[in-house]
Amino acid sequence: MRRRISDYGLYAACFVAIIATAGSLYFSEIARFEPCKLCWLQRIMMYPLVILLGIAAYENNRSIVKYALPFSVIGGCISLWHVLELNVPALAEFTPCTVGIPCNFDYLNWFGFITIPLLALIAFILITALLIIVRKAGDSE
Secondary structure (H helix, E strand, C coil): CHHHHHHHHHHHHHHHHHHHHHHHHHHHHHCCCCCCHHHHHHHHHHHHHHHHHHHHHHHCCHHHHHHHHHHHHHHHHHHHHHHHHHHCHHHHHHCCCCCCCCCCCCCCCECCCECHHHHHHHHHHHHHHHHHHHHHHHHHC
């Protein structure tokens, strides 16, 4: 199983980045959900991953991991903060959004816990895990 993930990990990570990017564009451009400041920061970390991982997967270039991993880790940290800000009201008061949509505003709440920042966090965690597996497989070769 791990060998298969290491062989196709770049493709899988690129696929996750494409789905996350398409989802964020759907929510903002079609559903008309205005992104908050933290959503924009998450997008800044996700959108380049589509290009970086797409080129790397096409060329089977595992060395891209050292460049793509910081994007996914930093984006994951921003997403985690955003999830915490939605679920812990005191954090929203700690760093309030002063312009536009407040960062603790919840457009989407599926099943009482699935929010847009949680979806982004899951995407960043998946990409990070896949990139780590790809890197470890490359180190062992």
